[in-house]
Amino acid sequence: MSHSKRAGGPHIATMDMDVQIERRAVEGHTESQLMLGQSLEAQGRYGDARNWFIKAAQSGNAEALTALGINLLVRPPLSHFEGVKAIIAAANAGDAQAIHIAGAMAALGAGLPQNWPMALDCLHQSAERGLVPAQDELRLLASAQTGAWKTLRDSVDVETLLKPAPMRVVHQRPRVSVAEKFLSPQMCDWLIERAKPKIGRARVFDAKRDGGKIDHTRNNSATDFNIAETDLVLALIRARIATVTGLAPQGMEHSQVLHYSVGQQFAPHFDFLDPATPAYAQNIASAGQRLATFLIYLNDDFDAAETSFLALGWRYRGGKGDAILFWNVDEQGVPDRQTLHAGLAPTRGEKWLFSQWIRGPRR
Numbered sequence: 001m002s003h004s005k006r007a008g009g010p011h012i013a014t015m016d017m018d019v020q021i022e023r024r025a026v027e028g029h030t031e032s033q034l035m036l037g038q039s040l041e042a043q044g045r046y047g048d049a050r051n052w053f054i055k056a057a058q059s060g061n062a063e064a065l066t067a068l069g070i071n072l073l074v075r076p077p078l079s080h081f082e083g084v085k086a087i088i089a090a091a092n093a094g095d096a097q098a099i100h101i102a103g104a105m106a107a108l109g110a111g112l113p114q115n116w117p118m119a120l121d122c123l124h125q126s127a128e129r130g131l132v133p134a135q136d137e138l139r140l141l142a143s144a145q146t147g148a149w150k151t152l153r154d155s156v157d158v159e160t161l162l163k164p165a166p167m168r169v170v171h172q173r174p175r176v177s178v179a180e181k182f183l184s185p186q187m188c189d190w191l192i193e194r195a196k197p198k199i200g201r202a203r204v205f206d207a208k209r210d211g212g213k214i215d216h217t218r219n220n221s222a223t224d225f226n227i228a229e230t231d232l233v234l235a236l237i238r239a240r241i242a243t244v245t246g247l248a249p250q251g252m253e254h255s256q257v258l259h260y261s262v263g264q265q266f267a268p269h270f271d272f273l274d275p276a277t278p279a280y281a282q283n284i285a286s287a288g289q290r291l292a293t294f295l296i297y298l299n300d301d302f303d304a305a306e307t308s309f310l311a312l313g314w315r316y317r318g319g320k321g322d323a324i325l326f327w328n329v330d331e332q333g334v335p336d337r338q339t340l341h342a343g344l345a346p347t348r349g350e351k352w353l354f355s356q357w358i359r360g361p362r363r
Contacts, residue, residue: 025052030059037067046075057086065090066098070228076210084111091122096129101228107235108249110227116158119232124153137231140190164240167325171312174338175327178316179244182323183237183354188298190233192352195257198223202258202266207279217267220343222355224254241294241356245325251288251359257298258343260305260351266343268310271357272328272335288359289329295353296323302349311338333360 018039024032037052050071056064065086072083084105090098103122105111112118123141126134127149139145141161142152167177202222203212225234234255242249271293273280295307297318306315307324316324330336343353 025055028055030056030061030064034061034064034067037064037071041067041071041075046071050075060089060093062090062093062095062098065093066095066101069098069101074226074228080111087111094129096126096131096134099129100126100131100134100231104230104232104235105227107232108227108230108238110250116162119235120153120156120158123232124149127152133231137190137233140186141232141236143186161236162239162243164244165323167244167323171309171314173330174309174312174336175330176309176312176316177244177325178318179323179325180319181321182240183296183298183321185320187233187237188296188321188352188354191257191354192298194225194231195223195259195352199257199259204269205273207273207277207283217269218265220261220264220266221259222256224256226254230255237296237354238356241358245292245294245358247292247358247360251291251361253290253357253359256355258351258353258355260343260346260353262347262350263345265345268308268340268342270328270335270337270339271341272339274335285363288362289333289335290357291329291333291360292325292327292358294323294325294356294358297321298352298354299350302346302351304344304348305346305351306344308342308344309338310340310342315344329360 021032021035021039025036033052033056037049037056040052041049050068053064053068053071057068069083069086069090072079072086087098087101087105091102099122102112103119103126106113106115106122107119108114123134123138127138135149138149138152141156144152144155147155165179165182167179169175169177199221200223201214202218202220204215204218206213238249238252238255241252271290273284273290275281275284297320300320306317308315318324326339326341328336328339
């Protein structure tokens, strides 16, 4: 009997605490409103969480404004304008996370005009305020492990960082190009470490289901980075890709990192959306066709696991930091069925890839 009481005690105490938090939230206590919103968001109740974040943010609380901004930017129903407004208000109130997000938006030109000096200033300020990811990011971009944050910020050479390695054409039809050392080993490692905590079962595209669906044709893992999770490293990579493809960064889907363990694969497939399928045709009309795919190998300590182009009878396996670009459509914008490809399974080790799909104009 005594064992039963001990087992039940913490649960009852937790319930009592939840009740107290909700009571205080209803009474107008800002911290409780924020805590309640965070609890509801963790449960997937994004709409209810948003309502409490709105209440908490009315006091001008910087952390509440940040939570509200992120919710509005990444949780349905999305409200981009209001989300950006909340993030800017939180950044102006001194919240380190909001300043970091504002910097990423300035680097991307998403929600704010593209401005790399401003982006670096935000990274510096968030590092000064103790945000560890910002500190690590600034060290990476400055290629230095020590130094005052302002000194590191001033040493970042954006012009050099934005300059991509040249692409070399290896096939004319379908159009395929490769680049050696498109990313530094340090940036590759950065992306892997960022992906590891949130990696999950990869999905395939489903026009009727946000986030796609699990399918037997793909058993590897993946994660993507939404606007609130994007950093200056990702923004730099996307800018390099935009330069070599000539495609607008606004057409880029969320950047992804893919992971393949031994035996995991992505069976032969196309990356374009077939306009003959009504649901895909609707998606193309609203979001544009997937014109191109850009892949970067983030490691090379594995065997096999090439990207295989079946119609070409050709396989590509890059070294760490090497990239491949292939166009999913021909010069007239028609889906190119010679782009049928597969992500083959490693026979030893594990493969990490950066993946970027790029959309064309809406129709």
